[in-house]
Amino acid sequence: xxxxxxxxxxxxxxxxxxxxxxxxxxxxxxxxxxxxxxxxxxxxxxxxxxxxxxxxxxxxxxxxxxxxxxxxxxxxxxxxxxxxxxxxxxxxxxxxxxxxxxxxxxxxxxxxxxxxxxxxxxxxxxxxxxxxxxxxxxxxxxxxxxxxxxxxxxxxxxxxxxxxxxxxxxxxxxxxxxxxxxxxxxxxxxxxxxxxxxxxxxxxxxxxxxxxxxxxxxxxxxxxxxxxxxxxxxxxxxxxxxxxxxxxxxxxxxxxxxxxxxxxxxxxxxxxxxxxxxxxxxxxxxxxxxxxxxxxxxxxx
Amino acid sequence: xxxxxxxxxxxxxxxxxxxxxxxxxxxxxxxxxxxxxxxxxxxxxxxxxxxxxxxxxxxxxxxxxxxxxxxxxxxxxxxxxxxxxxxxxxxxxxxxxxxxxxxxxxxxxxxxxxxxxxxxxxxxxxxxxxxxxxxxxxxxxxxxxxxxxxxxxxxxxxxxxxxxxxxxxxxxxxxxxxxxxxxxxxxxxxxxxxxxxxxxxxxxxxxxxxxxxxxxxxxxxxxxxxxxxxxxxxxxxxxxxxxxxxxxxxxxxxxxx
Amino acid sequence: xxxxxxxxxxxxxxxxxxxxxxxxxxxxxxxxxxxxxxxxxxxxxxxxxxxxxxxxxxxxxxxxxxxxxxxxxxxxxxxxxxxxxxxxxxxxxxxxxxxxxxxxxxxxxxxxxxxxxxxxxxxxxxxxxxxxxxxxxxxxxxxxxxxxxxxxxxxxxxxxxxxxxxxxxxxxxxxxxxxxxxxxxxxxxxxxxxxxxxxxxxxxxxxxxxxxxxxxxxxxxxxxxxxxxxxxxxxxxxxxxxxxxxxxxxxxxxxxxxxxxxxxxxxxxxxxxxxxxxxxxxxxxxxxxxxxxxxxxxxxxxxxxxxxxxxxxxxxxxxxxxxxxxxxxxxxxxxxxxxxxxxxxxxxxxxxxxxxxxxx
Numbered sequence: 001x002x003x004x005x006x007x008x009x010x011x012x013x014x015x016x017x018x019x020x021x022x023x024x025x026x027x028x029x030x031x032x033x034x035x036x037x038x039x040x041x042x043x044x045x046x047x048x049x050x051x052x053x054x055x056x057x058x059x060x061x062x063x064x065x066x067x068x069x070x071x072x073x074x075x076x077x078x079x080x081x082x083x084x085x086x087x088x089x090x091x092x093x094x095x096x097x098x099x100x101x102x103x104x105x106x107x108x109x110x111x112x113x114x115x116x117x118x119x120x121x122x123x124x125x126x127x128x129x130x131x132x133x134x135x136x137x138x139x140x141x142x143x144x145x146x147x148x149x150x151x152x153x154x155x156x157x158x159x160x161x162x163x164x165x166x167x168x169x170x171x172x173x174x175x176x177x178x179x180x181x182x183x184x185x186x187x188x189x190x191x192x193x194x195x196x197x198x199x200x201x202x203x204x205x206x207x208x209x210x211x212x213x214x215x216x217x218x219x220x221x222x223x224x225x226x227x228x229x230x231x232x233x234x235x236x237x238x239x240x241x242x243x244x245x246x247x248x249x250x251x252x253x254x255x256x257x258x259x260x261x262x263x264x265x266x267x268x269x270x271x272x273x274x275x276x277x278x279x280x281x282x283x284x285x286x287x288x289x290x291x292x293x294x295x296x297x298x299x300x301x
Numbered sequence: 302x303x304x305x306x307x308x309x310x311x312x313x314x315x316x317x318x319x320x321x322x323x324x325x326x327x328x329x330x331x332x333x334x335x336x337x338x339x340x341x342x343x344x345x346x347x348x349x350x351x352x353x354x355x356x357x358x359x360x361x362x363x364x365x366x367x368x369x370x371x372x373x374x375x376x377x378x379x380x381x382x383x384x385x386x387x388x389x390x391x392x393x394x395x396x397x398x399x400x401x402x403x404x405x406x407x408x409x410x411x412x413x414x415x416x417x418x419x420x421x422x423x424x425x426x427x428x429x430x431x432x433x434x435x436x437x438x439x440x441x442x443x444x445x446x447x448x449x450x451x452x453x454x455x456x457x458x459x460x461x462x463x464x465x466x467x468x469x470x471x472x473x474x475x476x477x478x479x480x481x482x483x484x485x486x487x488x489x490x491x492x493x494x495x496x497x498x499x500x501x502x503x504x505x506x507x508x509x510x511x512x513x514x515x516x517x518x519x520x521x522x523x524x525x526x527x528x529x530x531x532x533x534x535x536x537x538x539x540x541x542x543x544x545x546x547x548x549x550x551x552x553x554x555x556x557x558x
Numbered sequence: 559x560x561x562x563x564x565x566x567x568x569x570x571x572x573x574x575x576x577x578x579x580x581x582x583x584x585x586x587x588x589x590x591x592x593x594x595x596x597x598x599x600x601x602x603x604x605x606x607x608x609x610x611x612x613x614x615x616x617x618x619x620x621x622x623x624x625x626x627x628x629x630x631x632x633x634x635x636x637x638x639x640x641x642x643x644x645x646x647x648x649x650x651x652x653x654x655x656x657x658x659x660x661x662x663x664x665x666x667x668x669x670x671x672x673x674x675x676x677x678x679x680x681x682x683x684x685x686x687x688x689x690x691x692x693x694x695x696x697x698x699x700x701x702x703x704x705x706x707x708x709x710x711x712x713x714x715x716x717x718x719x720x721x722x723x724x725x726x727x728x729x730x731x732x733x734x735x736x737x738x739x740x741x742x743x744x745x746x747x748x749x750x751x752x753x754x755x756x757x758x759x760x761x762x763x764x765x766x767x768x769x770x771x772x773x774x775x776x777x778x779x780x781x782x783x784x785x786x787x788x789x790x791x792x793x794x795x796x797x798x799x800x801x802x803x804x805x806x807x808x809x810x811x812x813x814x815x816x817x818x819x820x821x822x823x824x825x826x827x828x829x830x831x832x833x834x835x836x837x838x839x840x841x842x843x844x845x846x847x848x849x850x851x852x853x854x855x856x857x858x859x860x861x862x863x864x865x866x867x868x869x870x871x872x873x874x875x876x877x878x879x880x881x882x883x884x885x886x887x888x889x890x891x892x893x894x895x896x897x898x899x900x901x902x903x904x905x906x907x908x909x910x911x912x913x914x915x916x917x918x
Binding site: 027030031033034038041042121122123125126127128129130284287288289290294296300301 | 601602653659662665677680682683684685691693696705709712
């Protein structure tokens with residue numbers, strides 16, 4: 001007797017969905033593995049140079065936060081954050097940048113305005129991979145991109161030890177969650193800014209660099225002594241405060257402005273929606289107007 | 302020496318930035334704002350507590366404000382390294398101009414739109430907001446020129462390093478940005494540094510880029526000492542830069558075949 | 559186009575050796591390779607002033623113009639065809655290529671590639687077609703060539719057997735065995751083009767779009783490229799649409815030429831048909847012993863250089879037997895060379911005519 005469930009359209013549809021999801025996960029996994037392998041090949045081909053590059057990246061990240069730390073040391077803290085709480089903020093900011101580099105630094109995947117402005121989107125269009133999947137996987141650099149990650153982990157660990165925070169599983173989960181939300185906010189900001197490159201490819205080619213440098217610079221400052229209005233601005237319209245300052249205070253058990261630890265997630269979701277809508281419009285504009293520019297700088301280099 | 306080729310090059314570089322309209326300058330303006338505002342807040346916070354750094358709050362704020370608005374001049378960065386990376390550097394040798402002079406003209410031209418439409422107007426209008434940006438001494442201007450000159454020499458030296466370390470252009474760039482930011486005094490005045498670091502940082506060449514002219518702007522620096530140091534570093538590093546750049550010619554990236 | 563029996567284009571290097579090459583499939587069973595119907599494409603472009611006043615005005619009120627890249631064009635390409643797409647600079651060739659890849663949207667009209675919509679079915683389409691722009695590389699600069707191939711295998715999800723078979727084929731036919739472990743940045747232009755072409759073909763595309771594939775190649779490189787493409791079309795039945803400025807190369811490769819000028823299709827047919835339109839069908843060169851200029855009734859003298867005289871003749875008006883009879887009557891003819899009018903000259907004449915149409 002025929003199996004009736006196999007003829008049920010709902011079962012067939014859900015089987016197709018499950019199959020489609022499995023297939024999608026397999027493809028994304030295969031792409032991550034591919035880029036990891038290629039990055040690892042870079043390490044193996046010239047190990048000495050590769051290690052120097054990773055070390056140099058760590059050093060430059062630490063040098064980047066040294067200035068603010070020296071101010072905090074000189075003045076025994078900044079605002080209502082003591083020296084090591086400032087160090088925790090700086091370590092967290094560095095760690096976030098490290099995670100960003102880990103997942104999005106390859107091939108200007110995070111700096112999407114460069115791909116758009118340089119007319120390199122066409123390289124993406126001729127691949128039989130959905131554009132969203134390409135944006136998630138193309139930038140994966142688990143070897144060459146981990147310099148900042150190492151620096152961030154070290155600085156954060158030193159700060160946590162000196163502050164004497166209880167590192168419980170719940171705290172670590174909170175840490176990871178805040179980091180993920182911060183990453184989503186950072187990438188959302190970059191992609192939102194990249195939309196300008198669809199309309200002004202020359203002028204906006206480096207807009208993601210400007211946004212990234214601005215966000216990273218702002219994120220490395222304790223903002224507790226800003227006015228309430230200033231803090232609100234930096235948690236909403238220019239959400240650099242969500243990258244390190246807000247999560248640091250959450251991890252210290254005193255989230256600002258009466259907000260909860262869930263705020264970055266909510267914000268990231270809204271930002272993702274807005275960015276998605278505007279990117280789609282931008283893409284349509286690009287499809288209508290094209291781009292007379294082409295430069296292969298940064299493309300697969 | 303004919304100036305026309307250099308002025309024409311500078312004009313082209315300027316037009317590149319303005320072809321898309323003034324809104325193209327907006328991201329840079331926002332980046333400068335992002336640098337200035339939090340720092341000024343931090344200074345207010347720490348100096349209101351009564352900390353003594355040998356600078357008044359007003360001097361600190363002007364130092365930070367001017368340092369950000371004049372960042373292009375105080376932290377000189379040419380396109381030499383990226384041109385080498387994509388093979389455009391060698392093509393400069395096809396032009397009837399000295400390469401380094403050409404690069405200086407093109408870089409300076411690129412500065413012009415932001416300076417003319419943003420930085421200089423804000424510096425001139427700052428007194429209305431309570432920030433006295435008038436130089437404490439007129440020696441500020443030659444000091445600024447010497448700082449810009451030194452900036453170019455140091456940039457050329459870094460580009461020689463990039464040419465030499467072909468596969469590590471990005472590494473050189475990121476180390477350079479971090480070092481210049483910390484050691485030039487552009488962001489944080491040396492007087493604020495703990496552990497007596499200010500005495501050392503004053504003397505090293507990067508300190509003569511930004512810290513030197515800014516100290517004369519706000520009146521915390523000794524003009525004679527500052528100018529002598531800047532002149533000395535210029536005299537030492539320019540010949541070195543030109544020599545190493547000439548020697549780097551054979552190693553410059555060239556694609557084709 | 560007449561129905562032709564061709565090998566099933568989907569069967570090359572499928573890894574299914576029982577099906578590959580067996581039996582013939584009528585092309586009417588396969589979807590039309592390319593179908594463009596009444597497509598128009600325009601672009602807005604900012605106009606830049608050169609005067610100071612103009613530049614200042616442009617900062618606040620930029621002037622814009624409309625450029626019509628394609629103006630109501632229509633054509634179809636059947637599976638297995640090898641079509642040249644030619645035209646002067648700025649005619650609309652690259653725009654057409656980009657529309658076919660789904661990179662651009664038409665302002666009006668419809669496109670279908672292998673039965674699919676390039677905009678709506680991009681991912682599916684890219685599994686079945688290949689695109690190569692001559693001045694761009696898909697290779698990874700700082701990785702060996704083989705690594706780029708491996709990358710393609712994963713991203714295109716090419717079955718292992720198909721990948722191995724195609725890799726062996728392209729390595730042999732494009733002479734890549736010495737280059738597979740070389741970094742892309744260390745390849746010469748010709749080597750890079752061959753490697754790019756190999757990369758393009760690893761997934762057994764049914765349709766291949768090539769934009770200036772012989773750009774910058776030396777004589778040997780060009781010969782290799784042309785030979786390979788002809789083999790690909792003839793033996794594997796791959797549909798090929800190629801653009802180039804080198805008309806001799808195009809004539810050698812393709813059976814059919816689509817000419818586009820100022821966004822319009824101005825010719826669709828054979829290269830000989832092009833010659834007939836411009837009226838310059840054949841050339842005959844006579845090398846004279848004594849350097850005396852000969853006269854051939856019915857033929858027009860084009861050039862005389864060091865005893866070699868070139869004439870233009872319409873073989874429809876003066877059949878070849880009669881032409882040769884007249885030549886045989888001439889004295890002290892050392893050498894005779896009869897051939898078609900160089901297609902480059904034919905095309906140059908047509909471009910000039912289209913640009914400056916004289917009174918009719």
